[in-house]
Amino acid sequence: MTTQTLVAADTVDGLLAAAVAARPDAPAVRDAAGSWTYAELDAWSRAYADWFTARGVGRGDRVLARVGNVREFTALLFGALRRGIVFVPVNPAMKRFHLSTVVPDCDPVMLIAQGDEDVDLLRELTDRPVVPLAHARAGAEQQFGGGVHEDISVAPDDLGLLIYTSGSTSAPKAVASPHAPIVFAARAIQARLQYREDDVVLAAVPLSFDYGLYQIFLSVIAGAQLVLTEPDRHVRLLGALHEYGVTVVPLVPSLGEMLLTLARRDRREPPPVRLFTNTGAALTAPVIARLRESFPKAQVSPMFGTTECKRITVLEPDGDLERPGSVGRALDGTEVLVLDDEGRPLPPGTVGEIAVRGPHLMRGYWRAPEQTALRFRPDPATGEVTLHTGDYGHLDADGHLYFEGRRDDLFKRKGVRMGTLEIETAALDIPGVAAAAALAPADGHDLTLHAVTDLTPDAVLAQLAERLEAAKVPAACHVLDALPLTPNGKTDKQRLRREQNAGPVRPD
Amino acid sequence: MTTATTRPDPDFEQLLVGVLPRLAGSAPLDPALDLKEAGLDSMATIELLVRLEDTYEVEFPEETLTAATFATPAALWNVLSAQRAAAR
Numbered sequence: 001m002t003t004q005t006l007v008a009a010d011t012v013d014g015l016l017a018a019a020v021a022a023r024p025d026a027p028a029v030r031d032a033a034g035s036w037t038y039a040e041l042d043a044w045s046r047a048y049a050d051w052f053t054a055r056g057v058g059r060g061d062r063v064l065a066r067v068g069n070v071r072e073f074t075a076l077l078f079g080a081l082r083r084g085i086v087f088v089p090v091n092p093a094m095k096r097f098h099l100s101t102v103v104p105d106c107d108p109v110m111l112i113a114q115g116d117e118d119v120d121l122l123r124e125l126t127d128r129p130v131v132p133l134a135h136a137r138a139g140a141e142q143q144f145g146g147g148v149h150e151d152i153s154v155a156p157d158d159l160g161l162l163i164y165t166s167g168s169t170s171a172p173k174a175v176a177s178p179h180a181p182i183v184f185a186a187r188a189i190q191a192r193l194q195y196r197e198d199d200v201v202l203a204a205v206p207l208s209f210d211y212g213l214y215q216i217f218l219s220v221i222a223g224a225q226l227v228l229t230e231p232d233r234h235v236r237l238l239g240a241l242h243e244y245g246v247t248v249v250p251l252v253p254s255l256g257e258m259l260l261t262l263a264r265r266d267r268r269e270p271p272p273v274r275l276f277t278n279t280g281a282a283l284t285a286p287v288i289a290r291l292r293e294s295f296p297k298a299q300v301s302p303m304f305g306t307t308e309c310k311r312i313t314v315l316e317p318d319g320d321l322e323r324p325g326s327v328g329r330a331l332d333g334t335e336v337l338v339l340d341d342e343g344r345p346l347p348p349g350t351v352g353e354i355a356v357r358g359p360h361l362m363r364g365y366w367r368a369p370e371q372t373a374l375r376f377r378p379d380p381a382t383g384e385v386t387l388h389t390g391d392y393g394h395l396d397a398d399g400h401l402y403f404e405g406r407r408d409d410l411f412k413r414k415g416v417r418m419g420t421l422e423i424e425t426a427a428l429d430i431p432g433v434a435a436a437a438a439l440a441p442a443d444g445h446d447l448t449l450h451a452v453t454d455l456t457p458d459a460v461l462a463q464l465a466e467r468l469e470a471a472k473v474p475a476a477c478h479v480l481d482a483l484p485l486t487p488n489g490k491t492d493k494q495r496l497r498r499e500q501n502a503g504p505v506r507p508d
Numbered sequence: 509m510t511t512a513t514t515r516p517d518p519d520f521e522q523l524l525v526g527v528l529p530r531l532a533g534s535a536p537l538d539p540a541l542d543l544k545e546a547g548l549d550s551m552a553t554i555e556l557l558v559r560l561e562d563t564y565e566v567e568f569p570e571e572t573l574t575a576a577t578f579a580t581p582a583a584l585w586n587v588l589s590a591q592r593a594a595a596r
Contacts, residue, residue: 231550234550234551235550239570258551261554265561481526481552485549
């Protein structure tokens, strides 16, 4: 407890210190194997910190962790951060193709991997030590309770995380995230969402994805309990909600879809979910409506963000009832703008590039000054940095943001301006369509819909024609058994596009 | 639970192939096939679960909803057969 006063308030490890001081015996984090209180999480994170220190890993060094949704992830994370070590979470589903770029790019002094295959793969990509998670755990166990090493004083400007973004068009690049903006963003999100200390928060999205990762910070700020689940347990997702009394569920569309399918066969009373949040890819209105039917006590909070500043907007719970399609207002203390091609602010109702200012802006891209300069542009007069997101949307008169798509998702067809999102939303409104992805016209292909449905392609198009003006009805519909997903659960449109260009849809 | 391991019926294989398009045309399925490798991700697993329950009018109890149940066609058929026997 004496260390509490020594910890700077605006560091990520400071968030944990505050939670430990306030609620040491409250449950902090649970996975399939068991749970830790806040005091235990603190003790384990200290043990991993001591293990890092004993291995010679120090301030500013990078540690890459290819670890799934297990408690050790949280202890490694806080263990690294409390010693000023930069933590680099990587999705266990990331393939060699991307790993072979990411590993040399972040230049880690140590890599930690969960499975034997992951260890072997990483060892092929680096000559730095690759430590199996079980060995790291054994190392931490030896340090546990020893407390031989002092925590250093971590500064708010110190780099805390490198978060690799999927890089929709290019090689993965890392967003360099110092402690101060991480803490600012987490607190501002919490101010809008209001997680409570009696909440049980589900992290079924990967912790390597910033949406999953920040569930750790939000839970710690609230003193809530975090429940971690892995993809191979998704079939028991609803069971987990019942068993652990989950109250807050962050959703990407694929997860929402699974939950709704499971809820249909569940005869129990709905679990006590009080809040669904959504970001990454938008839940459509029909999916939100079905969630409200299946989970009558739950409110829904759509949000919008980008790793470069973590979160841009949050719509207060159930705000969608009044403003359907909105992703909410800017976080308090930050600004969201919609700009024309020359960077001038546009009036409400006009679509332009979404831009952001505020203390939540991260430092830029890791070791990529040119890409950083392109997106993080200082004002020539004031020097204040504006983040140009590359996403398009509009604001309403009260500052609520409406997301329209990436530049590639917006196009003109038969003289009409449109976006793939509205076509997908209409497709999902058709009874029997479980998932849909529209591809904008490109590469000699006209507007195309890919749908997961038992209906015939002609039936889907006929029903779409009832819902959309003629110019917006796709030229073709392809029925699939499932949409390809990225490791973060977003529809993998690049893959759909590759398959479309390659001819008939093939397995990989 | 005694499970007389009967041979999977054609409906069963069809349901599997229905969620695993890569397997189309490869019937009869190898009972020891690694379904995860064959593309049975979490979304497909849940879809398969619902289709099996509808087709065979059974309910998979919570404790059977594990990776092991959906590991191979043989494992899944065994769990399914047990539920059918229990439902009779």
